[in-house]
Amino acid sequence: MRQRVVRVALVAASVALVLLAIPLAVVIRTSFFADERGELERDAMATAIRVSPDFTAGDPVELPPGRSEGQIGLYDTTLRLRAGTGPGTADPATRRALAGTVVQQSADNELVSAVPVSQDERVIGVVRAAVTTRSVWNRTLAAWAALLTTALIALGVAILVARRQARALTAPLEALSHTSQAIAAGDLSARAASCAIPEIDQVATAHNLMVHQLTQLLQHERDFTANASHQLRTPLTGLQLGLDAALTTPGTDLRAAVEAALDQTRHLDNTIDEVLQLAQAQPVNGTGASLRLVGEVLQRAERRWHGPLAKDGRRLTLVFDRAAAALPVPGRTTDQILDILLDNAHRHGSGTVTVSLRDLGSALALDVADEGKPTLDAAAVFVRGATTGPGSGIGLALARELASVAGARIALSGTAPTRFTLLLPQSGHA
Incomplete structure (x- = not known):
């Protein structure tokens, strides 16, 4: 892509330079030839003013020195060269100037300007100034060479700028491509960076x-x-x-x-x-079939966990009053959370496991306690994957997620001994 950006910029710069250089070259040529014609006319006029009328009587004429690359001469009415340099016989431009008009002409690889010399409103001669077109073309070609050099320098600068801009534009896209490749290779933490574009x-x-x-x-x-x-x-x-x-x-x-x-x-x-x-x-629907009396939930949990705990020589004790046991809770969610807490006490705790139910008015508190001590602090105990024992570190994190979906809360409420508390909001107090 970088090469494409450079090519596009190069083509655009080249087209712009061509569209600018060709008209400018034409203007340079036209301007140089027009300036040369103006110079010839001024030289001829300046010479005609200095010509004395007495040259018609045979007096010698001294013409000012012309430019080194040009000719300047004085012709009489018989069209013969009387002074200066030029063809011996007058050319067509000089003949037309005898009519009293200034004549400019390009012929035989020359630029010619013929100016009549007048006395008493009568033409008595013609001053002819001429220069070869080669000298004008030489200056034109030199100007064109300078123009071409400038265009090439501008094109070189355009290429450098285009390459720099191409790098600036393609580098973020290349980085994005590398990021995508890293993600495809399995690095899901890779992210694309900002580039200010x-x-x-x-x-x-x-x-x-x-x-x-x-x-x-x-x-x-x-x-x-x-x-x-x-x-x-x-x-x-x-x-x-x-x-x-x-x-x-x-x-x-x-x-x-x-x-x-x-x-x-x-x-x-x-x-x-x-x-x-x-x-x-x-979210758990808190009405209908999903609700169950908390006493029934506890008794079902006791039937499931009495055997596994007794097999290891440990006791499971339920502590609650009948009034609190008659209150409804999300049955299936509470079952799952109790299973997780009891499994955690079975795997990582020690001694008797006690499940207590307390009525707090706006919520029910279920405490699951054992006689051991937690090996993780309260901040890490619910982090998925955090464990110091044989488990996978999923259970307590899952319990917190289940509680959150049900609108309940779970926390490590005691460390000596270990106690987890599940707070279940009652209807109208969530």
């Missing part, structure tokens, strides 16, 4: 916006995959273990095992709905 900056801004949106979309897809994997792994494991236990344990109540499996599958279905809802960034 409005049109190119507009393209760079649109490019950066497009890359930002694509990056967000890709991150959204990655988060969705990670969220789905994180949330489905635990209930699937529980479902598998429950079914295996029902098959391998003699005397197991198969109906109870099937009912438990169905309950797990319903929980899996709710989990999928919640992850999809989070991926679409849709």
Whole structure:
């Protein structure tokens, strides 16, 4: 592209110089010949004034010296050369001047100016001044050479300026191309820089916006995959273990095992709905079937997590009063957040896990506490990917996202021991 810009500028400069130089060359030629004719006429007139009328009686005539490249001569009425230089017999211009008019003529490679010499309103002779056209052409060619030199210098300057401007115009586009190549190679952090050229900056801004949106979309897809994997792994494991236990344990109540499996599958279905809802960034509808009594939500969570915690020799305790347990909350979202907090206590905590419910009037507070201490500070604990244990660092970040979509809030409210608090606004107090 840089070469194209230079070529375009060079063609434009060349056309402009040609359109300027050709008329100027014509003007120079016309002006030089016109000036030379004017000089010849002035020389002839100045000589005619100094000619004495007595030359007709045979007196000698002294003419002023003419220019070195020209001729000046005095002719009498018989058309013979009486003084100066010139052809021996008068030429046609000199003959016409005997009629009493100034005559200018170009003939035989000469410029001629003939001026009559008068006495008592009678022509007594003619002064002829002449110069070869070669001398005029020499000066014209010298002027044309100077004009051509000037044009070439101007063209050279135009080329230098065009190359500089081409670099200034193409460098941002080349940088934008390199940025696009880096993005295509996988560097989604690459961004086009500003160059102070409005049109190119507009393209760079649109490019950066497009890359930002694509990056967000890709991150959204990655988060969705990670969220789905994180949330489905635990209930699937529980479902598998429950079914295996029902098959391998003699005397197991198969109906109870099937009912438990169905309950797990319903929980899996709710989990999928919640992850999809989070991926679409849709707010949770706080009315209708999505609401469930918080007491039921806690009891379902106890049934899901009592076994895994007991297997490790740990207890799960619920603390709430009946009045608070009868209040409605977004059931599926609260289920998912409780699963994340209980899974976090199971993986990273120690001792007894206590789930407490408090009625704050405008909101319900669900506390999930264990007897361990957090290894991350409050600012980093909800950052996606931040973990010091075997986990992936997704759970708590996902819990905060789920809470945000539901209009709730979650925070690390205690560190000795660890306690997370989920605040669920009540209807009319969100």
